[in-house]
Amino acid sequence: MAVCEMRKVCIIGESSLRDSLVRKLGRLSLFQPNEAKEELNPSLRNLKKPIIETEEIEENLSKLSWTIDYLKQFDEKGAILSFFPNKTVVKKEKFLNWISNFDWGKTYKKCQEFKEKFENINEEREALEEQYRLLSPWENLPLRLEKLQETKYLIYWLGIAPHQSKENLQKKIENIEGAYLRIVKEETKSIYFLVVFLKEQREEIESVFQELRIEKITFFEKGTINKKLEEINERIKGIDNEVVKIKEKSREISKENIKLMSLYDYFYSLLNEKRVAGCSCSTSFTFILEGWVKKEEVQKLFREFKDYSSLEMIVQKPEEKEKRDVPIALSNKPLFKPFELITELYGVPRYFEIDPTPFLTPFFALFLAMCLTDGGYGIILALLAYLIPKKFEVGEGGKKLFSILFVSGLVTIGIGIITGGMFGVEIATLSPFLSPIKRLVLFNPIKQPFVFLLISLAVGVIHLLTGIILEFWENIKRGEITSAILDQASWIILIIGAILFGMGKIKVLGNFFTAFGLIMFLFGIGTLFFFSGRKSKSFLGRFGKGAFELYGLIQLFGDVLSYTRLLALGLATSVIATVVNTIARMFSGVPLIGPVLMIVILIGGHLGNIVINCLSGFIHTARLQFVEFFGKFYQGGGKSFIPFKQEGKYTLIK
Numbered sequence: 001m002a003v004c005e006m007r008k009v010c011i012i013g014e015s016s017l018r019d020s021l022v023r024k025l026g027r028l029s030l031f032q033p034n035e036a037k038e039e040l041n042p043s044l045r046n047l048k049k050p051i052i053e054t055e056e057i058e059e060n061l062s063k064l065s066w067t068i069d070y071l072k073q074f075d076e077k078g079a080i081l082s083f084f085p086n087k088t089v090v091k092k093e094k095f096l097n098w099i100s101n102f103d104w105g106k107t108y109k110k111c112q113e114f115k116e117k118f119e120n121i122n123e124e125r126e127a128l129e130e131q132y133r134l135l136s137p138w139e140n141l142p143l144r145l146e147k148l149q150e151t152k153y154l155i156y157w158l159g160i161a162p163h164q165s166k167e168n169l170q171k172k173i174e175n176i177e178g179a180y181l182r183i184v185k186e187e188t189k190s191i192y193f194l195v196v197f198l199k200e201q202r203e204e205i206e207s208v209f210q211e212l213r214i215e216k217i218t219f220f221e222k223g224t225i226n227k228k229l230e231e232i233n234e235r236i237k238g239i240d241n242e243v244v245k246i247k248e249k250s251r252e253i254s255k256e257n258i259k260l261m262s263l264y265d266y267f268y269s270l271l272n273e274k275r276v277a278g279c280s281c282s283t284s285f286t287f288i289l290e291g292w293v294k295k296e297e298v299q300k301l302f303r304e305f306k307d308y309s310s311l312e313m314i315v316q317k318p319e320e321k322e323k324r325d326v327p328i329a330l331s332n333k334p335l336f337k338p339f340e341l342i343t344e345l346y347g348v349p350r351y352f353e354i355d356p357t358p359f360l361t362p363f364f365a366l367f368l369a370m371c372l373t374d375g376g377y378g379i380i381l382a383l384l385a386y387l388i389p390k391k392f393e394v395g396e397g398g399k400k401l402f403s404i405l406f407v408s409g410l411v412t413i414g415i416g417i418i419t420g421g422m423f424g425v426e427i428a429t430l431s432p433f434l435s436p437i438k439r440l441v442l443f444n445p446i447k448q449p450f451v452f453l454l455i456s457l458a459v460g461v462i463h464l465l466t467g468i469i470l471e472f473w474e475n476i477k478r479g480e481i482t483s484a485i486l487d488q489a490s491w492i493i494l495i496i497g498a499i500l501f502g503m504g505k506i507k508v509l510g511n512f513f514t515a516f517g518l519i520m521f522l523f524g525i526g527t528l529f530f531f532s533g534r535k536s537k538s539f540l541g542r543f544g545k546g547a548f549e550l551y552g553l554i555q556l557f558g559d560v561l562s563y564t565r566l567l568a569l570g571l572a573t574s575v576i577a578t579v580v581n582t583i584a585r586m587f588s589g590v591p592l593i594g595p596v597l598m599i600v601i602l603i604g605g606h607l608g609n610i611v612i613n614c615l616s617g618f619i620h621t622a623r624l625q626f627v628e629f630f631g632k633f634y635q636g637g638g639k640s641f642i643p644f645k646q647e648g649k650y651t652l653i654k
Contacts, residue, residue, distance in 0.1 A: 111253065
């Protein structure tokens with residue numbers, strides 16, 4: 001069974017042992033604590049939950065996290081490797097020394113000061129830039145700004161008018177005796193101008209401004225516009241210098257980021273320990289801590305705590321009422337292990353449910369290979385999937401993903417040989433020394449799409465039958481023999497009968513199989529019609545349910561047709577590969593740079609084709625598993641087994 005058997009462990013000991021026990025459990029990484037519930041364990045009714053203070057630790061974690069994130073932007077090495085995050089190995093001596101002696105609070109305050117100063121001067125810079133934008137159109141203004149104040153006889157107004165109003169504005173100002181207009185600057189949409197007029201002409205000028213929708217501008221600065229613009233530029237340069245200095249100081253402090261990360265992991269582990277301790281119940285002298293352990297690791301747990309004389313452990317099998325609370329740990333063979341990622345994307349199985357991983361593995365790899373079809377693409381995919389985890393730290397999930405792609409790449413090579421495709425070139429046209437491989441070519445998907453369609457539908461039927469058989473087996477295990485025979489077995493007989501009948505009709509099989517297939521098909525239909533509604537009390541209800549169950553034939557037909565997407569994606573990959581080769585040949589004749597262009601197009605085109613079709617193939621293959629396959633037998637919804645362990649977010653202690 002791929003779902004590990006779990007055992008519920010109840011640890012009882014003296015209160016003084018609790019913290020050291022929790023710390024050791026973290027080092028062992030095999031125990032998942034469980035919140036004690038009175039309804040599951042009535043003996044806990046008279047015990048009290050411990051009061052665990054975590055506010056200070058959480059505040060420290062928040063400050064450290066902020067400081068680490070702030071300094072990361074100045075760590076050039078960290079920025080390069082951020083796509084493949086990697087934990088830093090730290091020696092235990094250094095780790096303990098930093099915890100005891102490093103004043104991280106001082107670093108936090110410095111970073112806060114830098115951040116605050118940077119934000120303030122950045123706001124000032126934005127304000128100066130806005131001021132410069134407003135002043136720059138007036139740089140040719142012939143007067144000092146303080147001269148624009150109203151005098152005993154004259155008034156000075158600045159305005160911005162739409163460019164299309166220029167001629168109209170000039171005419172109206174000319175018609176006002178004694179008024180003077182000076183265009184300061186013209187732009188595509190606006191004109192900037194100065195108008196000087198007598199005080200008694202205020203109303204006339206105001207009416208012109210209103211009529212032409214002119215924006216009146218007022219400056220409170222002193223001096224010339226050019227002088228003001230120079231001052232703004234000088235201040236912006238000063239701000240830029242200050243920013244450089246702040247970044248340099250921050251970059252210098254960022255060298256201590258590993259210390260901050262170590263402190264973060266220390267507090268993070270401490271917080272986890274306190275949370276685990278908070279799951280316990282206690283009296284004045286004893287404590288009880290419950291949790292889950294894999295069955296095969298129970299003896300290891302006993303061995304590790306055999307020296308604790310005042311400690312008792314009670315091991316129990318999970319009861320029926322606890323089955324929803326039992327955490328799920330999957331245990332598959334190395335070949336199937338990576339494909340647990342697909343199952344986890346949908347949801348891990350419940351404790352008493354079958355793990356679909358070993359059954360989806362061959363289908364997933366085959367379907368993705370059929371979507372790619374090209375043997376050359378399979379070679380590239382397998383090589384990349386093998387080398388990337390070797391060169392970069394991609395995490396546990398990344399390793400599983402690349403392992404899936406590696407296996408699928410190998411299967412794609414086989415599919416490519418069968419379909420005769422290698423980087424969009426037919427294997428039949430290659431060198432004679434490849435004649436042993438040429439004999440393995442069965443069909444060309446582009447020239448014989450109907451053959452590819454039949455293969456896609458055939459593997460689809462096998463996929464669906466596998467799902468129904470798994471549900472049949474699940475019912476047998478649960479003791480629901482009647483449901484297994486009347487529900488799943490009826491569908492299996494019906495589908496196999498339809499296949500035999502169809503193959504007989506197209507003369508693949510003889511008349512005996514045609515008749516036998518028809519009998520099986522009719523038997524399956526009759527069984528479903530008469531017995532699907534067996535639980536219904538009314539006569540009409542039974543036959544209504546049977547008729548509705550037979551309506552599922554349409555759904556089954558639709559499910560089978562869903563596998564035509566394998567044909568569509570496989571043909572798309574092959575056609576695009578051929579098009580890339582054709583375009584490359586066209587450019588190969590360009591003088592001088594033709595061969596270079598051809599190589600660039602071939603490499604870029606084929607790599608792009610691999611990426612796009614691998615992504616779409618992965619998505620559609622996953623859909624076939626989740627909808628068509630899982631829909632026949634699988635529910636999921638379990639909770640993953642996550643053992644408590646002393647694991648840092650940033651560091652690994654050596």
